[in-house]
Amino acid sequence: xxxxxxxxxxxxxxxxxxxxxxxxxxxxxxxxxxxxxxxxxxxxxxxxxxxxxxxxxxxxxxxxxxxxxxxxxxxxxxxxxxxxxxxxxxxxxxxxxxxxxxxxxxxxxxxxxxxxxxxxxxxxxxxxxxxxxxxxxxxxxxxxxxxxxxxxxxxxxxxxxxxxxxxxxxxxxxxxxxxxxxxxxxxxxxxxxxxxxxxxxxxxxxxxxxxxxxxxxxxxxxxxxxxxxxxxxxxxxxxxxxxxxxxxxxxxxxxxxxxxxxxxxxxxxxxxxxxxxxxxxxxxxxxxxxxxxxxxxxxxxxxxxxxxxxxxxxxxxxxxxxxxxxxxxxxxxxxxxxxxxxxxxxxxxxxxxxxxxxxxxxxxxxxxxxxxxxxxxxxxxxxxxxxxxxxxxxxxxxxxxxxxxxxxxxxxxxxxxxxxxxxxxxxxxxxxxxxxxxxxxxxxxxxxxxxxxxxxxxxxxxxxxxxxxxxxxxxxxxxxxxxxxxxxxxxxxxxxxxxxxxxxxxxxxxxxxxxxxxxxxxxxxxxxxxxxxxxxxxxxxxxxxxxxxxxxxxxxxxxxxxxxxxxxxxxx
Amino acid sequence: xxxxxxxxxxxxxxxxxxxxxxxxxxxxxxxxxxxxxxxxxxxxxxxxxxxxxxxxxxxxxxxxxxxxxxxxxxxxxxxxxxxxxxxxxxxxxxxxxxxxxxxxxxxxxxxxxxxxxxxxxxxxxxxxxxxxxxxxxxxxxxxxxxxxxxxxxxxxxxxxxxxxxxxxxxxxxxxxxxxxxxxxxxxxxxxxxxxxxxxxxxxxxxxxxxxxxxxxxxxxxxxxxxxxxxxxxxxxxxxxx
Numbered sequence: 001x002x003x004x005x006x007x008x009x010x011x012x013x014x015x016x017x018x019x020x021x022x023x024x025x026x027x028x029x030x031x032x033x034x035x036x037x038x039x040x041x042x043x044x045x046x047x048x049x050x051x052x053x054x055x056x057x058x059x060x061x062x063x064x065x066x067x068x069x070x071x072x073x074x075x076x077x078x079x080x081x082x083x084x085x086x087x088x089x090x091x092x093x094x095x096x097x098x099x100x101x102x103x104x105x106x107x108x109x110x111x112x113x114x115x116x117x118x119x120x121x122x123x124x125x126x127x128x129x130x131x132x133x134x135x136x137x138x139x140x141x142x143x144x145x146x147x148x149x150x151x152x153x154x155x156x157x158x159x160x161x162x163x164x165x166x167x168x169x170x171x172x173x174x175x176x177x178x179x180x181x182x183x184x185x186x187x188x189x190x191x192x193x194x195x196x197x198x199x200x201x202x203x204x205x206x207x208x209x210x211x212x213x214x215x216x217x218x219x220x221x222x223x224x225x226x227x228x229x230x231x232x233x234x235x236x237x238x239x240x241x242x243x244x245x246x247x248x249x250x251x252x253x254x255x256x257x258x259x260x261x262x263x264x265x266x267x268x269x270x271x272x273x274x275x276x277x278x279x280x281x282x283x284x285x286x287x288x289x290x291x292x293x294x295x296x297x298x299x300x301x302x303x304x305x306x307x308x309x310x311x312x313x314x315x316x317x318x319x320x321x322x323x324x325x326x327x328x329x330x331x332x333x334x335x336x337x338x339x340x341x342x343x344x345x346x347x348x349x350x351x352x353x354x355x356x357x358x359x360x361x362x363x364x365x366x367x368x369x370x371x372x373x374x375x376x377x378x379x380x381x382x383x384x385x386x387x388x389x390x391x392x393x394x395x396x397x398x399x400x401x402x403x404x405x406x407x408x409x410x411x412x413x414x415x416x417x418x419x420x421x422x423x424x425x426x427x428x429x430x431x432x433x434x435x436x437x438x439x440x441x442x443x444x445x446x447x448x449x450x451x452x453x454x455x456x457x458x459x460x461x462x463x464x465x466x467x468x469x470x471x472x473x474x475x476x477x478x479x480x481x482x483x484x485x486x487x488x489x490x491x492x493x494x495x496x497x498x499x500x501x502x503x504x505x506x507x508x509x510x511x512x513x514x515x516x517x518x519x520x521x522x523x524x525x526x527x528x529x530x531x532x533x534x535x536x537x538x539x540x541x542x543x544x545x546x547x548x549x550x551x552x553x554x555x556x557x558x559x560x561x562x563x564x565x566x567x568x569x570x571x572x
Numbered sequence: 573x574x575x576x577x578x579x580x581x582x583x584x585x586x587x588x589x590x591x592x593x594x595x596x597x598x599x600x601x602x603x604x605x606x607x608x609x610x611x612x613x614x615x616x617x618x619x620x621x622x623x624x625x626x627x628x629x630x631x632x633x634x635x636x637x638x639x640x641x642x643x644x645x646x647x648x649x650x651x652x653x654x655x656x657x658x659x660x661x662x663x664x665x666x667x668x669x670x671x672x673x674x675x676x677x678x679x680x681x682x683x684x685x686x687x688x689x690x691x692x693x694x695x696x697x698x699x700x701x702x703x704x705x706x707x708x709x710x711x712x713x714x715x716x717x718x719x720x721x722x723x724x725x726x727x728x729x730x731x732x733x734x735x736x737x738x739x740x741x742x743x744x745x746x747x748x749x750x751x752x753x754x755x756x757x758x759x760x761x762x763x764x765x766x767x768x769x770x771x772x773x774x775x776x777x778x779x780x781x782x783x784x785x786x787x788x789x790x791x792x793x794x795x796x797x798x799x800x801x802x803x804x805x806x807x808x809x810x811x812x813x
Contacts, residue, residue, distance in 0.1 A: 044749075054733075055733055055734055055747070055749045055757065055758075056733060058736060058748075058749045058750055059738070062737065062738040062739055069750065328740075350638055498741065502740055503739075506661050506664070506665065511664060512741065513668075514691055517691070528692065534690065538664070540657075541656060544624070544653055544657050545657040547621070
């Protein structure tokens with residue numbers, strides 16, 4: 001360690017020093033990109049530069065799975081291990097790459113290759129997916145491992161379909177729509193229009209449109225904006241939650257990589273409506289390409305005068321900073337995300353107080369999902385009435401669905417709310433893979449619930465799904481044919497939550513671990529008589545008593561499987 | 573704040589000062605709600621959830637230690653859902669941690685008819701005892717992650733920031749910076765963490781040695797070299813503080 005050259009890090013820290021603790025994750029990313037991991041002297045230098053206690057620096061490194069406190073291989077490969085990729089053979093792929101790693105000449109330090117199982121990488125339509133040094137590759141089982149290690153895999157390009165193209169109008173073109181093209185396509189017209197109206201009227205328009213959050217909680221966006229606008233205080237923030245990590249979800253990634261300016265336009269309008277001066281976009285650490293696309297978009301927008309002081313010659317000043325996560329599903333929980341931006345472990349906060357009054361840095365904050373914000377320019381440009389022409393009374397507009405698993409055409413589908421599930425599954429996604437039939441679908445991701453053939457006629461709206469006991473969540477539908485063992489799917493979900501629990505509250509910290517252990521028994525056929533009751537107790541305790549949404553939904557898919565497929569959980 | 577509010581707890585009419593937590597209101601009325609992580613002099617974080625109660629009209633159970641009581645609330649502290657959660661949390665704790673020196677929690681296990689061996693083949697947390705300083709030992713196999721030590725080391729009392737966490741989820745543990753020995757950290761050996769530890773995970777070194785059967789004389793000789801080293805260090809230091 002004595003030969004560690006800290007000077008390049010110190011140089012980069014000079015630019016971050018002023019910001020203090022909030023720059024902790026950016027600084028740790030810098031250190032890791034320089035040294036491959038975060039050596040102790042580097043962590044010490046970061047703590048000193050940002051005035052963060054050293055024990056806290058270590059606590060933060062240890063919280064995020066993409067930060068390493070010990071040396072790792074020159075090439076780091078992450079193999080997705082969640083349901084959609086597992087159906088496509090990720091387990092075998094992992095073993096093969098691991099085998100190559102073990103067969104590689106030893107003695108080199110650090111090793112040349114590090115292979116890790118990863119939670120859902122948001123590349124489900126390209127399963128099985130891997131990251132090589134953060135770069136995504138799809139259908140990785142079709143390449144030799146040498147090609148994979150050398151970065152010669154298949155670069156995933158967006159697969160976009162559906163019956164309407166409103167949010168996805170600029171998606172699936174095979175390239176990122178950059179500023180000039182976005183302007184040609186009518187971009188930033190909504191922002192110009194917004195500036196001609198009062199902030200209050202914009203909020204009214206969003207309320208009238210009936211827009212609700214697309215991240216999973218479905219909270220009315222207009223009410224959120226109104227509460228933040230009314231909250232006392234001069235300093236306010238808008239945060240774009242781009243920490244998309246719900247297993248099976250990839251819609252936000254496609255929006256960010258294909259049409260980043262539509263999201264920026266939504267954020268700027270939100271900022272104007274609530275009286276914020278600054279916006280943050282928090283992008284999950286695994287989404288390197290999204291980060292690069294959004295970063296370029298922000299730079300270009302600033303250059304063109306859509307960000308900065310006196311935007312479009314108004315007296316509105318607003319700028320956006322992009323932050324990268326570092327491998328923590330919990331940071332998609334809004335208050336955990338704030339903690340992460342503030343340079344802390346991603347522990348969710350107690351609510352109340354709510355973000356609209358006490359959000360980022362304790363200030364009134366609007367936090368919206370990527371897809372939610374992409375709806376904003378659409379609503380402002382054509383008006384709430386026009387927006388409501390699609391969808392139903394209670395679920396207006398269009399929705400992005402991420403379909404993967406055993407379907408002929410996995411991908412991102414934009415449809416009006418209200419179409420039946422079977423239309424989406426059979427007519428758009430091509431149905432279940434040839435020679436097989438539909439057994440079940442997981443709606444809403446790991447925090448979701450299972451649909452059965454009885455649900456094929458359910459209309460895809462918030463109200464219909466709620467009645468059917470299915471969550472719309474973030475629009476995930478993972479399809480399983482009759483050959484799949486749903487116990488294995490449940491085991492993967494259980495492992496996911498055990499890996500991703502932050503450990504703050506007892507029910508989730510221990511419950512996710514116990515749930516995983518019981519599911520291991522059930523999946524291997526060695527189930528005990530009392531396991532049903534154990535699983536129910538653990539599941540309901542997490543649902544009833546956990547501190548945040550992660551713990552409260554960590555058992556929902558398994559409890560739904562127990563209800564719909566009880567025989568799977570009984571001793572043979 | 574001199575305003576008072578009225579609520580119903582377990583069918584009993586309760587009056588409390590506005591701003592009281594449910595826990596405060598209940599205790600004042602003589603209704604016992606169990607707590608584990610809660611400590612009167614530490615910031616309450618609602619971690620252990622053993623104090624959860626059912627509030628009518630609220631979807632999830634509410635941690636009584638942090639949720640403010642409101643006028644007209646109807647609260648059940650011993651409903652079926654509440655009991656199930658408390659019993660299961662206690663059973664999970666018993667399967668994860670060595671509770672042998674946590675008499676209050678062991679009493680709760682009995683009260684809630686919890687089965688300490690409910691979870692067969694359960695992974696427990698049992699790291700080795702850390703004996704790296706002359707003042708106290710850290711036996712994290714007994715740590716229930718109540719956070720009190722981290723909090724008193726930081727803003728709740730001492731502003732020393734010697735300890736934080738390593739790992740996350742079930743693997744979380746209290747740790748110094750890169751797990752360095754305590755004397756190399758910013759620890760000032762104030763002892764407040766030992767004072768607030770509810771489970772014997774942090775323990776004065778002398779007490780620990782006595783428990784292991786060493787006599788006071790043996791302990792004096794065992795720690796002599798440490799004391800002498802410290803004395804020498806102080807003598808050689810250019811600025812004796």
